[in-house]
Amino acid sequence: MSIQMIPEIGHFALVIALLLAVAQTVMPLAGATLRRPLLMAYARPMASGQFLFVAIAYAALTASYMLDDFSVANVANNSNSMLPWYYKFSAVWGNHEGSVLLWSLMLAGWGFFAARYSRELPRDMVARVIGVLGAVCVGFLLFILVTSNPFERLLPHVPQDGADLNPLLQDIGLILHPPMLYMGYVGFSVVFAFAIAALLGGRLDAAWARWARPWTNLAWAFLTIGIALGSWWAYYELGWGGWWFWDPVENASLLPWLTGTALMHSLAVTEKRGSFKSWTLLLAITTFSLSLLGTFLVRSGVLTSVHAFANDPSRGFFILVLLGITVGMSLLIFALRAPRVSHKTSFNWLSRDALLLINNIMLVIITVTVLMGTVYPLLLDALNLGKISVGPPYFNALFVPLTVIMCIFMGLGPIARWKQTEVRSLVKRLWLAGVAALVIGITMPFVIGPEWNAWVAIGLVTAMWIVLPMFRDIFEKTRHASTRIAGLKKLSLAYWGMQLGHLGVAVTIIGVAVVSNYNIERNVRMGVGDSAQVAGYTFTMTELTSRRGANFLADRAVIEVQRDGSRRSFTMNPEKRLYIARGMPMTQVALRPGLFRDLYVAMGEDLGDNTWAMRVQYKPFVRWLWLGGLLMAGGGILAVADRRYRRLATSEDPETAPGPAPAKEATA
């Protein structure tokens, strides 16, 4: 076998994968409807086979990149023989075709694992879940084969070398950010499939919710990490020092995250109390639909942004049709079948149920405002009402207060009991935390900032209001144990997961509040020997040099930084790079990270006479943004590891025990 054959093998593997996906859809769904075990038994082998062949196709594309096969158009347009190997590896998903292939690989992968870890589920449920996942795979594989073939050849005129990967994407951030994000987007397909299966089968009980929860948490954790990585990447790679731009594509990833968060909480109610069933199903459908909508927005060219891929209207149309069929069908099934699974329970207006309902409503309101802000320009344009741009002012004006309101309830939720909570006991357990949150939140801005700032104070009060009742709750839960340590050990992983997740939210809020209000930025003209003072640090340019990297030339400044009143100094090395193959200039930011502040130096324009425009920034608490994201994701993963999901799954067969499963003691 020669190198030249690899792309053909990949292309052929994709066709086989498509056929297997069709079988994976048709046979099990027909089997579940007709109650034919033989047809249902197709589900697992087809899912495995489809995963295998998509993986072969993906490996073939990766091989073409690694071996510099520029006869493949995709490689020629996005790679270069000088590119380091790890960027060749990640360049596969740095373009439209390759990234859809990665999407499909992950989709098939989630399907494979869903098939593998569902041995204890009723057979018809498994058949339906895998069938629905297969249907989604069919859509995406068709999309690749019809409009976005990554294996298209440039024959017989093979280019000598490739056009190189966009320098913005030559970064560790690109290696990590898209796969994590896609894992999250695609991961929600599993809970989506569970929801459709429940609607088709007309059965939704506590066991169902218990099955759906870990998959949801896992997908959500991936998405959280993906979003945090994207924000971090924008921060140091785009050279502006911003960490969130309310860019349509950023919003597209935030939307499923918001509804996914609502879904996690709604699933908890469905499992523990058997209520909110239709609502949970709707959220599951909505979350995956928003993931698909995000894909549409990025790839159709209806909105432009830093993230947009090269656009082609035929692709946009295809994805819209795909979106229309998937979402339209799901919502139609929902409208027709939801009454069959609904179940009424009562709860008091002061209870964990009610607080989670409020949380869900708030999250949905936030989702709708972000969605409106994102598609509003499009709507106006379509109605011929002119072109407008919805910028950060709109989003900040709505998102910030809505989040604060939601956080007020977030402090109450974990403390409240299911079904009913006494006002008196709630007040008794919370008044101290409330007072402490106010005191800490109002005084801390004096300590960390140059002057007192109301927004920082609000942010800190909110964060403390989330964290302090949590500590109080842990304290109370361990009070009756023989020792505190023994008490802590007895708490379930799901409980720790929730606490960690909420702590993450608080940490992110602190980061957002502080860095948005105490950020200091100066644009200065600097030559060798010049210095600038920012936030108690003196930045002195001591040297200007140039160097050659693997595929770029760089002008490099050596900046010596000294903190006022301190003897020790350190150097920072910002660069202005010129990537040779594309002739594209890039800013390589110099960062001095720290838990409580980042120093940020970027080179702007060459002003001649050996002077440069330098952008110097002081960013307090900026790391907390992403640290909070990691904590949230950690919380999600910790909850997945809870023993409950494994133990109860094996001991309970819903087919032999119909009806709502007995609600477990409410701890999480």
Next chain:
Amino acid sequence: MTRRLILLLPLIGFLVLAVFLYQGLSLNPFHRDSALMARDFPAFNKETLKDPEQRVDESLFLGQVTLVNVWGEWCPECKREMPQLLDLADRGIRLVGISYKDTREKGMGFLQDFGDPFEVNIFDPEGDLSFELGVYGAPETFLVDRDGIIRYHHTGYISPEDIRKHILPEVGKWQ
């Protein structure tokens, strides 16, 4: 029955959205606000389009409210926009152009053919100053106040209506 209708609402909402998305496919994409809003105009030092010997820098914007228009000879929308820019210049508003990814000859030819409302044109053949400004394509227009801070950003073609509705009020606000 009412419950049935309520359950149909998500589907109806989605279908409405889908219609708009379909229309969106055939419309021009939309640009977002500049990341540089309310910040200093990036520092630069460039030749002017007319004279390679003459250099200008960001001090160009100090002391007077200026509209900075990013244009290129290759850009058809820029040609359609010229009458409006000439109109603005007639109203006594100071305009500075950035000749974006063009050669000198083509840029000068463009001004001869379509008129020259600009006090001066900054020559940006590589597009690196425009990159610093966060420009995605031409035309784009920035309003810079007398302290050299970017105050308003218009992406795409400026229509006569835009002048009345957006540009003049914004200029008035900062003058």
